[in-house]
């Protein structure tokens with residue numbers, strides 16, 4: 001190998017919402033929490049990967065975010081039970097729904113990140129694409 005390409009680790013790329021192919025370009029054009037709606041880049045600004053693999057691809061992400069929401073609800077229900085020992089259903093409903101709303105931008109973003117990083121066959125990290133672009 002003549003080309004000494006330093007490969008980028010997976011976890012920082014996943015946490016920061018980077019492109020699954022080059023791990024450098026941002027998947028999202030807006031911050032996770034803000035007054036503007038979240039906007040996803042159509043293609044990777046670094047390597048040009050098309051994020052929406054086919055029309056309607058992100059409907060699958062809704063299933064992923066649903067699974068995340070269920071997992072969060074169960075976690076919260078257990079946490080409420082352990083912390084308060086309460087059996088009042090309204091306590092559970094109000095806390096779970098308000099935390100669910102707070103987490104929805106997080107779920108929106110990470111469901112798409114998980115879909116592209118882990119659940120898309122044939123889409124893998126290609127270290128050669130993370131090199132600095134020759135302008």
Ligand SMILES: [Zn+2]
Nearest residue numbers: 019022044047
């Ligand atoms: Zn990329």
